[in-house]
Amino acid sequence: MRTFSRWLVLATALSGAAAHADDNDLSISRFGIDRFGQPNAAALASADFRAFARTFGAVINSANLMPPRTTGHSGYAFNAELSVVSLPDGVFLPTEREQPGSVLVPSVHVRKGLPFSLELGGRVGWVEKSSMVTATGELKWAVNEGFTYLPDVGVRLHVTKLFGAHDLDLTTTGLDIGVGKQFPLGGMITLTPYGGLDLAFVSAASRSLVFNPSLSLEDSLTDDSRATLANGNTGTYARVSAGDNLTPRFYAGARFIGGALQLGAEFSITNLGSFDVPGDVSRDLSSVVAFNTTLGLDF
Numbered sequence: 001m002r003t004f005s006r007w008l009v010l011a012t013a014l015s016g017a018a019a020h021a022d023d024n025d026l027s028i029s030r031f032g033i034d035r036f037g038q039p040n041a042a043a044l045a046s047a048d049f050r051a052f053a054r055t056f057g058a059v060i061n062s063a064n065l066m067p068p069r070t071t072g073h074s075g076y077a078f079n080a081e082l083s084v085v086s087l088p089d090g091v092f093l094p095t096e097r098e099q100p101g102s103v104l105v106p107s108v109h110v111r112k113g114l115p116f117s118l119e120l121g122g123r124v125g126w127v128e129k130s131s132m133v134t135a136t137g138e139l140k141w142a143v144n145e146g147f148t149y150l151p152d153v154g155v156r157l158h159v160t161k162l163f164g165a166h167d168l169d170l171t172t173t174g175l176d177i178g179v180g181k182q183f184p185l186g187g188m189i190t191l192t193p194y195g196g197l198d199l200a201f202v203s204a205a206s207r208s209l210v211f212n213p214s215l216s217l218e219d220s221l222t223d224d225s226r227a228t229l230a231n232g233n234t235g236t237y238a239r240v241s242a243g244d245n246l247t248p249r250f251y252a253g254a255r256f257i258g259g260a261l262q263l264g265a266e267f268s269i270t271n272l273g274s275f276d277v278p279g280d281v282s283r284d285l286s287s288v289v290a291f292n293t294t295l296g297l298d299f
Helices: 002-018 030-035 041-060 223-233
Strands: 076-086 102-114 118-126 133-144 152-163 168-180 183-186 189-206 246-258 261-270 274-277 281-284 288-298
Touching: 030 041, 041 102, 041 152, 041 168, 041 189, 041 246, 041 274, 041 288, 076 118, 076 261, 246 288
Parallel strands: none
Antiparallel strands: 076 102, 076 288, 102 118, 118 133, 133 152, 152 168, 168 189, 183 189, 189 246, 246 261, 261 288, 274 281
16 A cells, blocks of 8 residues: 555656646746755855845735725726736846746736725736746725825735645735825826835745755655655755844835726836845845736726
């Protein structure tokens, strides 16, 4: 029975490896493979993983596409959205094919107004040329909205999780503070410029990975390999903790409403900051820039 179980695990792993991988699917074991055999390999690979997590966290958290004003307690909105997100050259992203300079993230966004100036929303997106999808849940409270001479002010809590990435658990959480003002243009036509700051926190973890390129999959499943594995041939990267990985995002945009039709555009820049790596060296990360558009219906 034990031998049969090993062969079953091996067959499952081989069938998964043979499955088709799209261009932008991720192979996060490459951080450890590329560092294998180097001094401080585990720490350096974990630093690469942390830089990647901050960057990809900014990718899946790149859009707001709504002003602080809510839809109203009986209102709701349906939107199709598209984000064009830049990928900085200084951070290695372990995509199956050559790392792209930017990535498209189309999504569907639904919002529903609640009493007391609250609004509940959800967004489902897809990372182009990959099997990865993102899911976002959000709750917004308009602290101030609808006054003639005062701007609208809103606070949004949000959580975004990445699905479909092999051996990777990546989540962003955040607090978004936005300011905007709706201007009537005549009849049922309005224009609302807005901007804000999103304090986003990134958390990430990897599953156990094989880092030694010469170690076969069969060896990694046998008892005899355990002494070899203990020497660093397999393992996990250091966990990326949300509390230590703040990536503030600044955004500005405008929303146009004509009747029930809603159009919008937004520009955002996420500051990935820096962190220390082995050798008392600070690693600075380039910002992630995104341009986002939306088209939908507002009732």
